[in-house]
Each structure stands twice: as C-alpha cells, then as structure tokens.
Amino acid sequence: MSSETTPPVPSSSPAPASTPAPGGGHNRDGQNRDNRGGQRRDGFNRGGPRRDRQPEAPKDGPQMVEKVVFINRCAKVVKGGRRFSFSALAVVGDQKGNVGIGYGKANEVPDAIKKGTANAHKRMVNVKLKGDTIPHDVFGEYDGGRVLLKPATSGTGLIAGGAVRAVLEAAGVKNVLTKSMGSSNHIAVVHATLNGLLQLRLAQEIKNARKASV
Structure with missing residues (x-):
C-alpha cells in the first residue's frame, strides 16, 4: 500500500518587512537619519549644516534703580x-x-508709571559724589521747594524722607543729613534736591577753577 505525500502549500501572506533599528531610518533621498527631530547621521539638518547653539553672553549693564515718588489722580x-x-x-x-x-x-x-520711568531715563544727569556721601554742604531750590544737604560720616545713614530720600538713594548717597524747607509739593522737592546735587563740586575741581581764574 503506497502513501502519497502532499507537497507544502506556499503561504499567500507576504514576508514581514524588516523593522528599522530604533532611532534610525531612511529619508526620501535614501540617506540615514535620526528620528529625533529629523537629524541625519551624516551631521546635516534639513535646512543646512548643523550649528551648535552658543550660550548667551551675560549682560553686564548697570543695574538701574527705579522709584515711583508720587501718583496723582485727576477727575x-x-x-x-x-x-x-x-x-x-x-x-x-x-x-x-x-x-x-x-x-x-x-x-x-x-x-x-511707564511713561514717567522712560522720561526719567532720557533726562539722566551725573552728580559729583565723594565716596558714599556728598563733598560739601549745599542748598537746592526749585519753585517753592528748598532742600538743605550736609555730608555725614560713614555709619550715619541716609537721614532723609519722602521725595528727598528717593533721589538720594537713586544717586547712590548713603550717608547724608537733609532738611526740607518751604513747599511740600513732591515735584518741587524732587527738583530742589536734584538742583542741590548738581551744585556739588569736588576739591580738585575747585582748585583747578581757582588757578584758572588767577
């Protein structure tokens, strides 16, 4: 009795495609690329050569102090x-x-406040200081405001209040004696303080001015 062997029937399903290795693949041009952000293994991006980002340089500009002295409401x-x-x-x-x-x-x-601060930046002036105090006594006037400024030794502190204190702190004065006389209007007091600071002169400047006058 003879036995017949049935030939194997070929499978109709196609062979599974080879899975690309994780992290890599092919682009349209047939070149290998990295799946992370479209970076290709040859070191080029889609937009051109790869460029490493440089860290931003620290800004060493002067640290500005901004103070709001007074806000007025008008109806x-x-x-x-x-x-x-x-x-x-x-x-x-x-x-x-x-x-x-x-x-x-x-x-x-x-x-x-934004407009006032921007206007203050445009109108900045330089005043003469002697360390952390002022070089000599000075009396500033503006409209009805009058302010007396006197130098003080280290450790005295900033003996001032209100608008006078705001101007002196912004200028960098740390030891000074002050007295506000006359009008208490904030605008007048602030400008009177600045008027007094602009009158300050260092000893060398006074000496040079006296030699030039002779």
Missing part, C-alpha cells in the same frame, strides 16, 4: 460722569552718581 467731569486720568513722578538712577527725574501722564496707572 474730569463730562456728560456721562467722571473721567479719571493719572500722573506719575518717577526717579531713576544707577547708584553711582547718575540720576534722572521723569513725569508721565496716562489714563491708567501702569501706563503713567
């Missing part, structure tokens, strides 16, 4: 009711002898 009566507007008096300085005063107006408080 205008119109047909529909009251319409408010705001004005801000700001002082800016680097605590190294440079100080500026600015005034800004807007319908909102943040906008008024």
Whole structure:
C-alpha cells in the first residue's frame, strides 16, 4: 500500500518587512537619519549644516534703580460722569552718581508709571559724589521747594524722607543729613534736591577753577 505525500502549500501572506533599528531610518533621498527631530547621521539638518547653539553672553549693564515718588489722580467731569486720568513722578538712577527725574501722564496707572520711568531715563544727569556721601554742604531750590544737604560720616545713614530720600538713594548717597524747607509739593522737592546735587563740586575741581581764574 503506497502513501502519497502532499507537497507544502506556499503561504499567500507576504514576508514581514524588516523593522528599522530604533532611532534610525531612511529619508526620501535614501540617506540615514535620526528620528529625533529629523537629524541625519551624516551631521546635516534639513535646512543646512548643523550649528551648535552658543550660550548667551551675560549682560553686564548697570543695574538701574527705579522709584515711583508720587501718583496723582485727576477727575474730569463730562456728560456721562467722571473721567479719571493719572500722573506719575518717577526717579531713576544707577547708584553711582547718575540720576534722572521723569513725569508721565496716562489714563491708567501702569501706563503713567511707564511713561514717567522712560522720561526719567532720557533726562539722566551725573552728580559729583565723594565716596558714599556728598563733598560739601549745599542748598537746592526749585519753585517753592528748598532742600538743605550736609555730608555725614560713614555709619550715619541716609537721614532723609519722602521725595528727598528717593533721589538720594537713586544717586547712590548713603550717608547724608537733609532738611526740607518751604513747599511740600513732591515735584518741587524732587527738583530742589536734584538742583542741590548738581551744585556739588569736588576739591580738585575747585582748585583747578581757582588757578584758572588767577
């Protein structure tokens, strides 16, 4: 009795395609590339050669001190009711002898402060200091404001208040005696303080001026 062997039937399903290794593959040009962000193994990006990012250089600019001295609110009566507007008096300085005063107006408080600060940056001036105090006594005047400034020894501190203190802190004065006389208006006091600081002269400048006059 003879037995017949049945030939194997070929499978109709196609052979599984080879799975590419993780992290790599082929692009349209047939070149290998990395799946992470489209970076190719030959070191080139889609947009051109690879460029490593350089760390940003630290900014060594002067550290500015910005102070808001006073914010005023003004109300205008119109047909529909009251319409408010705001004005801000700001002082800016680097605590190294440079100080500026600015005034800004807007319908909102943040906008008024922004305008006043920007105006102060544009109007910065340099004042003469002797270390952390002023070189000599000085009397500043502006409109109705009058301010007396006297130098003080180290450890005395900044004996000032209100608008006078804001200007002196921004300028970098740490030891001084002050007295505000006359008007208490913030704008007048601030400008009177700045007027006094602009009158300061160092000993060498006075000596050179006397020699030139002779």
